[in-house]
Amino acid sequence: MRVVENLNQALHGLLEREPRAYLLGEDVADPYGGAFKVTRGLSTRFPERVLSTPISEGAVTGVAGGLALTGDTAVVEIMFGDFVALAFDQLCNFAAKSVSMYGKRLPLRLIVRCPTGGGRGYGPTHSQSLQKHFIGMPGLSVYEMSPFRDNADVLQEIVERAEPAVFFEDKILYTRQMHEADPLFRVTVSDGLARADLDDRPDCVIIAPGGVAHRALQAMRALMLEEEISCRLLVPSRLYPLDVDALLPHLGDTVIVAEESSPGGTWGSEVAHQLHQRLWGRLRRPVGVVCSRDGAIPTAAHLEREALLNESEIRRAVLEALRG
Incomplete structure (x- = not known):
């Protein structure tokens, strides 16, 4: 199984297990299924909970944060991770703070997925790795997709932690096989x-x-x-x-x-x-x-x-x- 297929399967599983889970993003609905085809088949299976949105990363993340604030689970796909900069305010000043600023811990199940990294010739504004800008933000977890760990386990871990998380997915990994490694090791x-x-x-x-x-x-x-x-x-x-x-x-x-x-x-x-x-x-x-x-x-x-x-x-x- 390729990494992109494993991630797609993990999202299917998440939406199946969590009846209050939503997935939002630009062009995530079928037949397009997202820029990297990670969301293929999801809107067909869960038409009322997988929603293509206007081109506004700040608005999409804000809506998802609002869903999470009311107890839902919300997954956002940022088409290219570079554009998560447009959602920085929603993550820094709303989602991350909402976990603790109301006097008691508030569960906030928000996952912001960011296809990231270079190696595909996409140029200066579509190839960056912006992980460092989210390190050290109280209340926000930062994950990165690994070819050696099932994405279903990662998504479930994030949901169980009940904190907002940014999930960086290196685009080069999408076409690799899961658990593929040099046989020397x-x-x-x-x-x-x-x-x-x-x-x-x-x-x-x-x-x-x-x-x-x-x-x-x-x-x-x-x-x-x-x-x-x-x-x-x-x-x-x-x-x-x-x-x-x-x-x-x-x-x-x-x-x-x-x-x-x-x-x-x-x-x-x-x-x-x-x-x-x-x-x-x-x-x-x-x-x-x-x-x-x-x-x-x-x-x-x-x-x-x-x-x-x-x-x-x-x-x-x-x-x-x-x-x-």
Whole structure:
């Protein structure tokens, strides 16, 4: 099953289990079924609860937040994750605050789905990874789709937490197979954390969100075959709040965080900060952070490849950490 099919199946399951669940977004209804076909078949099966909306991300998110405020479950599809910036006020000043600002905890089941990332030649305004702008917002959870974890489990976890969440879905993953991984590595998933490695004593541990996982695995293969360096990959589903304690048993003395965001105030920087506090006495050197280049993402394929985080840069970061 491809990742897009798994996500589509997860949304079918959510709407079937939750009679008060709604899905809203631009062009989500059949026969179009969303820009990336994630919502295909949903409006046919649930015509009164899957609604195509006008082109206004702020309005769509505000309506969904209102539904969630009354006890419904609301899922929003932002056609391209870049446009979630237009819903920032609804997320920051309404949804995230509504969980706690009325004097007692208020359940608010809102999921904002954001197809994200580059690699498809969509250009500067349709290729960004904006996760970092939502890290540290009280009351808002940040998730990223993983090819190693069933999306039904992720959506159910978000609903059970009863807090608004932004769910980033790297567009490159849509066409990949679920659980597809380099056969050189064994992959296990437990408590929302995927782990891929060769042995129990890696030279370096790489922490990455789901959209970067395959690039990290490619770097790990090259490091093993060319340098005889063993690495472990950790892929958390929930980026924020991050369960750092769940990472600790899997870490060694050399750690790299890899992400596709542009530099400055990133999720990786937050992870590094939290790990420094807990591991400073046993780290060989500060936790490394590697990301895409600063600047707008080009449309031309060869320039886009140079701008975005790639396997070679992850491999270089590991080598620098081990040899520095």
